[in-house]
Amino acid sequence: MSQSIVAKRYAVALFDLGTEKSALAEIDAELRVIQEVFQENKEVNEFFNNPRISIDQKKQFIRDTFSEVSAETRNLLLLLADKRRINDFTDIVEEFTAMKNEARGIAEADVYSVRELTEDERKNIEEVFTRKLNKNTLRINNIIDPSIIGGLKIRIGNQIYDGTIGTQLSRLEQKLVTANK
Template sequence: MSNQAVANRYASALFQLAKEKHDLKKVNEELQTVKTVVETTPELVQFLSHPKVTVAQKQAFIQESFKGLSDISVHTLLLLIDKKRTDIIVPMINKYKELAYEAQDMAEALVYSTKPLSEKEQDHIAKAFAKKAGKSKLEVKNIVDSELIGGIKIRIGDRIYDGTIKAQLDKLERNLIAGTR
């Protein structure tokens, strides 16, 4: 079975448990913190996958490091360590987020802009594009990209809304090369 399939199974089980306890949002926030730590700390990944470190030592380290998290989140990490599945932590978290957002009729919108957007601008974008995405709510994540020149580009799932000056210039260039108007 592929790692993604295994990650999906763990994410589904965690999703069902969090749903029963009415903790979808809290568990998602905690898992995003874990994901950030795992992705920014290669030493942690090396430690968790090192064959000479015992399972008990790894579990004790996780319990101490993430003691502020809910029991659901910590026990999931401990289970992954026990089953020697630490390599699927990030894919499992990504799948859980997808399931939790779907259950809450939400989506994540990646908004690329030339400068950081204010809260008011982000709220306006979330309200305007939630209907287009067919969701009741969007969570906006602003990514600053100085190559855009101006305007914004929004990615919601696999849909892209590109209102950047760079995109307009690229389109103009393609039209001029093709000889059309």
């Protein structure tokens, strides 16, 4: 079974449980903190990937370390340790976040630009794309890319809106080449 299918199944179960208990925001916040721990702490990943450490030891570590999180989040981690799927955690968080955002009418956008966007530019992009995508909110993650000569490239989900000068020049070049044939 592919990683994304497995991650989606766990995320759907957690999303349904969070919806049922009206705890989506709490679970989402906890998942993000735990994801940050996994991403920034190499020792934690080595611990969970070490075959010499028993599953019981890993589960006890989860109980001790994440004692303050909700039962739903802790039980997810314990289940992942049991099934030897702790490495799927990041994918599960991404799927969960996507479902939560979809339910609330939120889209997340990576906006590539040559410099930091101003607040007005962010608002303009948000207005245009919330209408275009029929969403309530657009969360913008501005990524500085010095290779962009000018313009913007926006990635929302699996859609890319490329208005960079480099892309426009490439399109112009293609038109000129096909026109001269």
